Amino acid sequence: MTRKVTKAIFPVAGLGTRFLPATKSIPKEIMTLVDRPLIQYAIDEARAAGIREFIFVTSRGKGALEDYFDHSPILEQELRRKGKDKLLEVLKSTNMDSGAIAYIRQHKALGLGHAVWCARRLLDPKEPFAVILPDDVIAAEKPCLQQMVEAYEEHGGSMVAAMEVPAEKVSSYGVLDIKEDMGDMVSVKGMVEKPAPGTEPSNLAVIGRYILDPAVMNNLNQMKSGAGGEIQLTDAIADEIGTERGVYGYRFSGQRFDCGSKAGFLQATIAFGLSRDDLRDELQEYLDELSAVRAAAQ
Ligand code: G1P
Numbered sequence: 001m002t003r004k005v006t007k008a009i010f011p012v013a014g015l016g017t018r019f020l021p022a023t024k025s026i027p028k029e030i031m032t033l034v035d036r037p038l039i040q041y042a043i044d045e046a047r048a049a050g051i052r053e054f055i056f057v058t059s060r061g062k063g064a065l066e067d068y069f070d071h072s073p074i075l076e077q078e079l080r081r082k083g084k085d086k087l088l089e090v091l092k093s094t095n096m097d098s099g100a101i102a103y104i105r106q107h108k109a110l111g112l113g114h115a116v117w118c119a120r121r122l123l124d125p126k127e128p129f130a131v132i133l134p135d136d137v138i139a140a141e142k143p144c145l146q147q148m149v150e151a152y153e154e155h156g157g158s159m160v161a162a163m164e165v166p167a168e169k170v171s172s173y174g175v176l177d178i179k180e181d182m183g184d185m186v187s188v189k190g191m192v193e194k195p196a197p198g199t200e201p202s203n204l205a206v207i208g209r210y211i212l213d214p215a216v217m218n219n220l221n222q223m224k225s226g227a228g229g230e231i232q233l234t235d236a237i238a239d240e241i242g243t244e245r246g247v248y249g250y251r252f253s254g255q256r257f258d259c260g261s262k263a264g265f266l267q268a269t270i271a272f273g274l275s276r277d278d279l280r281d282e283l284q285e286y287l288d289e290l291s292a293v294r295a296a297a298q
Contacts, residue, residue, distance in 0.1 A: 002156045008051040008130040011115040013059035013106040027062045034272050042134040049145035054101045055122050057115045069096050111230025117220040133208025140254025147252050152211045158240050161209035162249035171197045174206035174234040176249045188247040193227040193234035213245050
């Protein structure tokens with residue numbers, strides 16, 4: 001029997017320099033896809049998977065992120081007074097239980113593994129935990145982390161979300177060396193962070209969802225310096241390979257958007273816009289117009 005996964009770590013300490021100048025004054029995680037901040041997508045996915053405690057690893061300048069999770073009684077009162085029930089519901093659905101969120105600072109940008117390690121005292125040393133990278137936004141019928149929790153209940157060990165990526169992009173990811181391919185699940189015999197082009201063990205890349213055995217946190221204590229001179233989460237997970245717990249990759253179903261890149265962010269904006277009843281027709285009409293203009297110009 002595996003233990004229940006109830007805690008998730010959200011590493012959100014990054015400076016978001018790819019989105020300057022916007023990120024001069026707003027944390028990247030507050031940037032909106034349609035009308036919801038990036039972080040809300042991650043929170044909703046975690047909640048659907050049964051996560052009850054949310055640990056944010058932050059840094060200087062992330063105040064707006066903390067404020068976002070406060071309740072807003074004055075706004076709620078105003079919406080109630082005006083009878084704007086739908087908006088009130090939207091607002092209330094973002095409210096978090098008191099004490100469900102913890103913030104911890106990463107004082108130095110030493111890598112993703114280090115960010116996760118900063119949360120160690122907030123975890124139970126016997127319990128598995130999830131890690132969600134909010135830059136990876138996944139649209140799926142069944143939320144990705146929930147798919148993984150279900151698979152985890154069968155297999156245990158440590159599990160990373162995985163997806164095949166085009167050959168020219170593999171070296172920007174953590175990459176899996178596959179031991180046994182079971183379809184949705186693969187067991188892993190190696191894992192390498194940002195392999196040099198030409199040395200990738202496969203094109204099956206790690207996407208930012210993890211369910212990790214507490215042993216991974218112990219492995220992080222070694223503070224091994226990895227790719228780019230950073231302390232890499234990938235390396236601490238790779239140390240689990242060959243133990244009785246093991247490491248698995250899970251090919252989730254759903255569409256992943258790389259919202260750490262501008263093109264990915266724009267694609268996600270369009271996809272989420274098109275999935276909304278109140279926006280679909282107008283947006284689709286505009287996209288059709290655009291492609292007609294483009295076709296005529298060719
Ligand atoms: C991080 C991880 C990498 C993973 C990627 C997924 O890299 O280190 O293993 O493949 O997220 O988005 P980053 O994008 O922070 O460079």
